[in-house]
Structure formats: C-alpha cells, structure tokens
Amino acid sequence: MIGYFKDIQYQPRIDKKVLQSKLSFSKPPLESLLVTQIPIFFAIGTADENVPIESAYIVTIEFLRHGKNNLTFKQYVGFDHNALMVDESGHSVDRWNQVTDDFFNWLSKN
Structure with a gap:
C-alpha cells in the first residue's frame, strides 16, 4: 500500500489529477486542524x-x-x-x- 502512494506522489501515471487527489485524501488532517x-x-x-x-x-x-x-x-x-x-x-x-x-x-x- 505504501508503494502505491509513493507511485502517485513521485511517478503519477495516466490521470495525474485523479491519482494525486487520492493521495491528498490520504494526508493526515492534523496540520490543518492545529492551525x-x-x-x-x-x-x-x-x-x-x-x-x-x-x-x-x-x-x-x-x-x-x-x-x-x-x-x-x-x-x-x-x-x-x-x-x-x-x-x-x-x-x-x-x-x-x-x-x-x-x-x-x-x-x-x-
């Protein structure tokens, strides 16, 4: 699973926006909550x-x-x-x- 997200981050394939949107939903919200x-x-x-x-x-x-x-x-x-x-x-x-x-x-x- 970690390899999948690394692929999205560093080697986006096919539809970059779709793949990177999956990655953005995987970001922990803690930083945003703290500010x-x-x-x-x-x-x-x-x-x-x-x-x-x-x-x-x-x-x-x-x-x-x-x-x-x-x-x-x-x-x-x-x-x-x-x-x-x-x-x-x-x-x-x-x-x-x-x-x-x-x-x-x-x-x-x-």
Missing part, C-alpha cells in the same frame, strides 16, 4: 472500526502538546462509526440523537 482557530467538536465512537480510537487520542494529545485549547473531544463508549451501539440482546441501537444533542449543546456554548 484552525475556531472551536472544534471532535467526536468518535470507541467501537468505530473505520477510525481507530488511537487516532483520536493522537489528535487530542497533539492539541495539548501545542498548547491549543479550541478542541472539545468526546468519545462515545460502545458506539460504532455510525453512532450505532449493540445492546445486551445483540440488537443495534441508533444513538445519533445523543451525538447530535451533545453537538448542539456544545454549539450553543461556542
């Missing part, structure tokens, strides 16, 4: 299989390390990427209302 001055609400479910929770921790740690205080980090225990949670009986329960309520409460204060 942002507006408040940021950053939420993740601990059962998210698309975005490792460790990635969220890295962002939070980097904000602290850079002395930034415009990041609000909220983790939702047991929620997946779509704010679904599996209950005791094994059924998926939609928790988007909780996430959006938290976001709008945060928004009203920021």
Whole structure:
C-alpha cells in the first residue's frame, strides 16, 4: 500500500489529477486542524472500526502538546462509526440523537 502512494506522489501515471487527489485524501488532517482557530467538536465512537480510537487520542494529545485549547473531544463508549451501539440482546441501537444533542449543546456554548 505504501508503494502505491509513493507511485502517485513521485511517478503519477495516466490521470495525474485523479491519482494525486487520492493521495491528498490520504494526508493526515492534523496540520490543518492545529492551525484552525475556531472551536472544534471532535467526536468518535470507541467501537468505530473505520477510525481507530488511537487516532483520536493522537489528535487530542497533539492539541495539548501545542498548547491549543479550541478542541472539545468526546468519545462515545460502545458506539460504532455510525453512532450505532449493540445492546445486551445483540440488537443495534441508533444513538445519533445523543451525538447530535451533545453537538448542539456544545454549539450553543461556542
């Protein structure tokens, strides 16, 4: 996989724009987030299989390390990427209302 991205960066083939757009989406957004001055609400479910929770921790740690205080980090225990949670009986329960309520409460204060 790393070789694929190196090829895009250093030896673009066929359609350079398409290949380089794939590479740009692969860039970590951390640098852009760190220069942002507006408040940021950053939420993740601990059962998210698309975005490792460790990635969220890295962002939070980097904000602290850079002395930034415009990041609000909220983790939702047991929620997946779509704010679904599996209950005791094994059924998926939609928790988007909780996430959006938290976001709008945060928004009203920021």
